[in-house]
Amino acid sequence: MYRFSICIFTLQKLYCYQKNLMDTIFINEKEILERYKSVQAKAHKGTQGHALIIGGSYGKIGAIVLASKSCLKSGCGLVTAFIPKCGYEILQTSFPEAMVMTDSTEKHIAAIEFDLEPDAIAIGMGMGQEKETQKAFLQFLKSNKKPLLIDADGINIISKNQEWFDHVPEKTILTPHLKELQRLLGGWESEDEKIEKAVEFSLSKKIIIVVKGAPTMIVAGHTVYKNATGNQALATAGSGDTLSGIITSFLAQGYEPVDAAILGVYIHGLTADIASKVMGYEAFIASDIIENLGKAFLSLRP
Ligand SMILES: NC(=O)C1=CN([C@@H]2O[C@H](COP(=O)(O)OP(=O)(O)OC[C@H]3O[C@@H](n4cnc5c(N)ncnc54)[C@H](OP(=O)(O)O)[C@@H]3O)[C@@H](O)[C@H]2O)[C@@H](O)CC1
Ligand SMILES: Nc1ncnc2c1ncn2[C@@H]1O[C@H](COP(=O)(O)OP(=O)(O)O)[C@@H](O)[C@H]1O
Numbered sequence: 001m002y003r004f005s006i007c008i009f010t011l012q013k014l015y016c017y018q019k020n021l022m023d024t025i026f027i028n029e030k031e032i033l034e035r036y037k038s039v040q041a042k043a044h045k046g047t048q049g050h051a052l053i054i055g056g057s058y059g060k061i062g063a064i065v066l067a068s069k070s071c072l073k074s075g076c077g078l079v080t081a082f083i084p085k086c087g088y089e090i091l092q093t094s095f096p097e098a099m100v101m102t103d104s105t106e107k108h109i110a111a112i113e114f115d116l117e118p119d120a121i122a123i124g125m126g127m128g129q130e131k132e133t134q135k136a137f138l139q140f141l142k143s144n145k146k147p148l149l150i151d152a153d154g155i156n157i158i159s160k161n162q163e164w165f166d167h168v169p170e171k172t173i174l175t176p177h178l179k180e181l182q183r184l185l186g187g188w189e190s191e192d193e194k195i196e197k198a199v200e201f202s203l204s205k206k207i208i209i210v211v212k213g214a215p216t217m218i219v220a221g222h223t224v225y226k227n228a229t230g231n232q233a234l235a236t237a238g239s240g241d242t243l244s245g246i247i248t249s250f251l252a253q254g255y256e257p258v259d260a261a262i263l264g265v266y267i268h269g270l271t272a273d274i275a276s277k278v279m280g281y282e283a284f285i286a287s288d289i290i291e292n293l294g295k296a297f298l299s300l301r302p
C-alpha cells in the first residue's frame with residue numbers, strides 16, 4: 001500500500017512537471033473580446049454586482065481607497081469597504097461613492113462582521129499581519145462561501161498557515177507579487193520551475209494564481225494564460241491594490257473567476273499602455289490606472 005501511494009505520488013509529480021502538459025494561452029484582444037460583456041442598456045446598480053473589499057490598517061488605508069475605486073470604475077454596481085475605524089473619514093471623503101463598514105478596533109482589523117450579501121469579496125490589501133487580524137481572517141475564511149480574491153497580507157498570512165486552504169473556496173483567486181509568491185511556494189531556481197510550482201499549487205488547492213510580473217501569468221490548473229498588456233509604468237505603489245479591485249469587480253459582475261482574472265489583468269495593463277504614451281513612465285501612479293480605465297474599456301469596443 002505504501003509503495004503504491006509513493007508510485008501514485010511520483011506519477012502525479014511527473015504529470016505536473018511535464019511541460020508539454022502545461023497549456024499556454026496568449027491573451028490578446030481576440031481572447032478578451034470573446035470574454036468581455038459590456039453593460040446592458042437596462043442594467044441598474046443592483047444587477048451590476050456588489051463587491052466587498054476588506055483590508056487596510058493605520059497608514060495603509062490608501063490600499064483600500066485604490067481597490068474600492070478601481071472596483072467601482074470597472075463596472076461593478078455597489079462597493080462596500082470593510083476597514084479599521086481609523087479609515088472611516090479617509091474613505092468617505094476621498095471616495096464618497098463607496099459604502100463603508102468599520103471594525104470596532106481603531107488601527108487594524110480584529111473581527112470581520114458584516115450584514116450584507118456581497119457577490120464577491122477581496123481581502124488583504126494593506127491589512128497587516130497583527131495576531132488579531134490573522135484570527136479574524138481565519139474566522140472569515142471559515143464562514144465565507146462567496147467568490148473570493150486574496151491579495152497582499154491575506155497571501156502572507158495564509159502562506160504561513162497553509163492548512164487554512166481547507167476553508168478557501170474552489171477557484172479563489174490569489175494575486176501574489178514575486179515576494180508573496182516566494183512566501184507561498186518557497187523558492188525556485190528558474191522561471192520554468194516557478195510556473196511549474198504555481199501550476200502544481202493551483203491544482204492541489206484548486207485555486208487560480210495571478211503570478212504578477214512582466215508579463216503577468218494567470219495560472220488556472222494546467223492552463224497558463226500569458227498577458228500581453230502593461231509596462232514599467234506599473235512599477236509604482238498601489239498598482240497591485242488597484243488590480244485586485246478590478247478583478248473583484250468582474251467577479252462581482254458574475255464572470256467566471258478565470259475570466260475575471262484574465263480580463264482584470266488585461267485591462268489593468270491596458271491603462272498603462274494608453275497613459276504612458278502621453279505621460280511617460282515616471283509620472284504614472286496607481287491613481288492614473290483608475291483615471292485611464294474609461295479609455296481602456298472604450299478601446300475594447302469594435
Ligand atoms: N498606499 C497604500 O496604502 C499601499 C499599501 N500597500 C500595502 O502594503 C503592504 C506591504 O506590501 P509590499 O508589497 O510593499 O510588501 P512586501 O510584501 O514585503 O514586498 C516588499 C518587497 O517585495 C519585493 N517586491 C515587491 N513587489 C515586487 C514586485 N512587483 N516584483 C518583484 N518584487 C517585488 C521587494 O523585495 P526586493 O526585490 O527588494 O527584495 C520589496 O522590497 C501590503 O498590504 C500592500 O497591500 C502597498 O500596496 C503600497 C501602497
Ligand atoms: N515592469 C513592469 N511591467 C509590467 N507590469 C508591472 C511592472 N512592474 C509592476 N507591474 C505590475 O504592477 C503590479 C504590482 O503589484 P504589487 O507589487 O502587488 O503592488 P502594490 O502592492 O504596491 O499595490 C502588478 O500587477 C505587476 O504585474
Ligand SMILES: [Mg+2]
Pocket residue numbers: 151152177240241
Ligand atoms: Mg501588492
